[in-house]
Amino acid sequence: MSEDAAGTRSRVLVVGATGRLGGSLARASLAAGHPTVALVRPHHLARPDSPSQRPLVAAGATLVEGSLEDYQSLLKAVRQVDVVICAVPTKQALEQKPLIRAIKEAGCVKRFIPAEFGADPTKVQIGDMAYDFYEKKIEIRHLIETEGIPHTYICCNFFMRYLLPSLVQPGLNAPPRDEMKIFGEGNTKGVFVKEGDVAQFTICTLDDPRTLNQTLYLRPPGNICSMNELADLWEMKINKSLKRVYITEEQLLKEILDAPFPLKMDLVFIYSAFVKGDHTYFEIDLLSEGTQLYPHVKYTTVGEYLDTLV
Ligand SMILES: NC(=O)c1ccc[n+]([C@@H]2O[C@H](COP(=O)([O-])OP(=O)(O)OC[C@H]3O[C@@H](n4cnc5c(N)ncnc54)[C@H](OP(=O)(O)O)[C@@H]3O)[C@@H](O)[C@H]2O)c1
Incomplete structure (x- = not known):
């Protein structure tokens, strides 16, 4: 669903469109037929041919100058649209x-x-x-709800570009070929979704009344994997058995304590997903899951992603 009740596609503002996820969101929005405005900071506008702007312009985005520090620029940009999507980093x-x-x-925004x-x-x-990583997001949720702003929260879990290129081996930049660390017992499942797919699912929610003031979860079949399953899958792809080295919860907690940043945060997120089960331990309503709501979206599975790394 990408049209409102009157059959028109909402106009979309993307804040952070020169970033990785924001760029995908702006392009997915344009591909779905939404007139799309990208808020671009002044330092970019001086370089119209930069790699972060060229694809936006080519895809048909309207660039407007502004930043989160410039309130009048925000007000002017927001007044032009029905939907606002923000993709600035969590920090x-x-x-x-x-x-x-x-x-x-x-007062014109139907969805944030x-x-x-x-x-x-x-x-x-x-x-x-996680050093206030989640508390900041919760504070923003409270503000949105207190102000009565229509919203949708997107809980996509891990992007594939994060941790999957190394098969969840912090410090490596390619999957292991001989030995693989398995954190915890290896049976707790995490979720990976390709960024472009996150963008497509997000755009599907914009004019969909089923997602108004709701959370959209992404748990695509084929993308919910434990560390043991990731190891099995990779062994099949490379046709070789890996030595599995199990890191107990206690050992992992000690590694987290001793690790420098940013490795510490990688280990914290691994602990959260693959030991505590934070992506999957709770039940969700089928009508809040992206692939159930939007079965037409063709997404990349973990297996397909791993094929690109063989
Ligand atoms: N689930 C996961 O595994 C995962 C992994 C990474 C990120 N994420 C999420 O994805 C989202 C975006 O992350 P990303 O990695 O795509 O970010 P990114 O590539 O660093 O891009 C950040 C964007 O925000 C813009 N921005 C920064 N400060 C701004 C300001 N003051 N005013 C206006 N724009 C500003 C940047 O503009 P400039 O180009 O001008 O700097 C850039 O367009 C975040 O919500 C993050 O939590 C999730």
Whole structure:
């Protein structure tokens, strides 16, 4: 569904469109026929042919100058659209506050999709191990709900570009060929979704009343894997058995304590997904899962992704 009740496609503003996910969101929005505006910071506009802007322009996006620090630029951009999607990094999550204020003041936005795009921050069970990573997202959710802003939260779990290129082996930049670390007992399942697919599912929600003020979860069949299953799959692809080295929960917690940044955060996210089961331990309504709601979206499976690494 990408049309509203009147049969017109909503106009979309993407904040963060020069970024990796934001670029995919803007292109998916345009491909689905939504007139799409990209808020671009002034330093980009001086370089119209830059690699982050050229694909946006080629796809038909309208570029407008602005930033989260410039309230008037936000208000002006928000006034041109029906939907706002924000894709700034999580460390900047609280910088979305002026954007929320602009959405409230403009009064024309039918849907806001804040920068989340990870595990459900209200479900993770790792206490304060993630250094306010999830608390910031929860604070933004509270503000959105207190202000009565129509919204959809996208909980896609891991992007494939994060951790999967090494088969969840922090420090490696390709999958292992001889020995693989398995964190925990190896049977707890995490979820991986390709960024372009996250973008497509996100765009499907924009005019869909079923996702209004709801969370969209992504748990695509074929993309929900334990570490043992990832190892099995990879062994099949390379036609070779790997030595599996099991890292107990206790050992992993010690590694987290001793690790420098950013390795520490990788280990925390691995602990969250593959030991605590934060992507999958809770039941979700079928009508809140992307592949159930939008079966027409063709997505990349983990197996297909691993084929590209053989
Ligand atoms: N689930 C996962 O595995 C996973 C992994 C990575 C990211 N994510 C999520 O994906 C989302 C986007 O992350 P990303 O890695 O795609 O980000 P990214 O590539 O770093 O892009 C960030 C974008 O935000 C823009 N931006 C930064 N500060 C801004 C400001 N003050 N005003 C306006 N725009 C500003 C940047 O503009 P400039 O080009 O001007 O800098 C850029 O377009 C986040 O919600 C993050 O949590 C999820």
